[in-house]
């Protein structure tokens with residue numbers, strides 16, 4: 001099979017899986033978006049997904065993303081394409097990410113909020129972006145700071161900091177279940193945390209949860225966005241995260 005047919009079949013299969021998950025959970029499929037994760041795959045694969053109708057794409061590493069997006073934009077002048085940052089971000093990469101990201105799913109510490117807020121405000125003033133950078137706070141469900149994510153007890157404070165940064169717009173939460181955790185328990189807890197925060201931030205409705213192996217569980221627990229890489233594009237090198 002050529003690459004186009006391969007990706008077309010995979011996309012169809014993932015959409016069917018997502019639809020079935022929504023039906024089983026008694027949810028409207030329009031409530032859950034599919035976010036293709038293109039990290040480690042070439043720009044040509046992004047083009048194939050684009051030609052198949054995808055308009056949102058996620059990347060996890062700033063350097064790889066910045067050059068891939070530049071290549072993509074040189075070929076496709078379509079303002080409706082939106083790039084999401086879902087990986088660990090270093091503070092000194094804030095400027096680059098604020099230049100291309102529609103939404104960051106992985107904000108997890110106060111020091112990053114200041115840097116990213118300033119970078120996004122500068123990009124707005126320079127006309128490099130039209131809207132504030134949407135922010136999802138990444139939650140650590142097991143409290144292990146090594147794996148990324150903010151402590152549950154810090155979320156309210158962080159949301160407040162994001163909301164008071166002119167360049168940023170707090171939109172909701174993201175989490176990756178801890179290794180070996182029961183996905184239903186993990187996503188169930190995430191859903192409760194999300195509901196609590198929404199009492200204060202009713203507009204922040206996004207819940208970025210679910211990947212190739214656990215999207216059904218995430219949809220059952222209120223996910224509004226599943227981030228899918230492997231099921232669409234195949235397996236990545238072993239060193240990837």
Ligand SMILES: *Cc1c(COP(=O)(O)O)cnc(C)c1O
Pocket residue numbers: 037039060086087176211212213227228229230231241
């Ligand atoms: C790589 C990655 C994904 C995609 O994972 P798959 O298991 O390949 O679907 C989702 N979310 C984040 C944060 C990632 O880094």
